[in-house]
């Protein structure tokens with residue numbers, strides 16, 4: 001009997017995997033950390049808790065190399081920057097773009113400057129950007145002001161902008177839509193995701209549309225975009241000058257991809273809505289406690305929005321397939337967890353104490369639901 005396991009197929013990263021579909025200078029060597037190929041996790045228990053007779057999947061983008069979906073776009077943006085002879089890159093960030101830009105710039109040997117709103121980025125993201133060797137600059141302003149600053153810098157200094165207004169970022173991010181179709185055999189009925197600067201929703205729509213046009217999918221999904229109530233310019237139809245939310249990743253008041261996002265929502269017959277911070281936190285708890293999927297707060301917004309629409313009977317999902325995008329890993333924002341959950345108890349290291357606890361379980365996400 002042959003007991004040898006078949007080899008695990010090599011995953012080459014998103015550029016090499018989907019190269020014919022990515023608009024990139026031909027022949028360039030990708031700067032890659034083998035991003036992509038993230039799991040599409042079935043979530044039947046969560047679907048049942050949401051009250052729906054539907055199939056729910058979680059696209060766990062927090063498992064990318066730097067812990068967020070940004071790596072898909074960054075591999076393409078940094079590859080192209082190198083091809084064009086860049087020596088330095090710059091971005092404004094609510095945190096994840098900073099960590100991702102820093103990692104890929106390190107891999108390419110480029111200088112990387114990141115501009116972040118002081119005190120408003122999660123510690124795990126700051127730690128990443130610093131660890132990868134970026135020059136991290138706090139500003140006494142919000143993301144929107146940071147974006148204005150780096151746009152000007154890219155015009156006046158020899159530095160390449162790698163925010164999602166850089167078209168190569170979207171070229172990479174759209175590969176998540178290809179992977180969803182490759183995993184399911186076709187597009188789902190709905191794709192739900194959080195919306196901040198609106199690059200990701202734009203990229204998903206590009207990806208689904210392109211795959212459909214190329215004959216790789218039979219249809220495109222409806223998009224459900226979800227913003228935080230305190231940072232919901234697309235829902236309100238006006239710029240939010242002072243955005244606020246616990247979901248710092250989407251604390252954005254003037255999205256750069258505003259028009260493209262509205263067009264994607266329109267073309268997909270989709271919907272955009274806002275959820276409160278409490279609804280985000282509740283969805284975040286449900287994801288972790290019901291399915292074992294730990295995400296950062298912004299990533300729970302898609303589930304919160306879906307839950308709200310089901311509760312209001314605004315959608316009939318019976319028999320449908322729904323994919324929610326988990327954009328960033330829970331370890332990105334440990335401070336949020338420590339605020340949202342009870343602290344651990346301390347016991348003496350003796351059996352009797354543990355036995356007593358066994359009889360009287362601690363309040364946890366499992367016991368209090």
Ligand SMILES: Cc1ncc(COP(=O)(O)O)c(C=O)c1O
Pocket residue numbers: 068094095096097164194195196197198199200201249250296298299327328
């Ligand atoms: C974890 C996470 N989720 C969602 C978003 C929103 O993506 P976009 O700004 O492309 O709308 C971001 C953006 O920083 C993010 O970091």
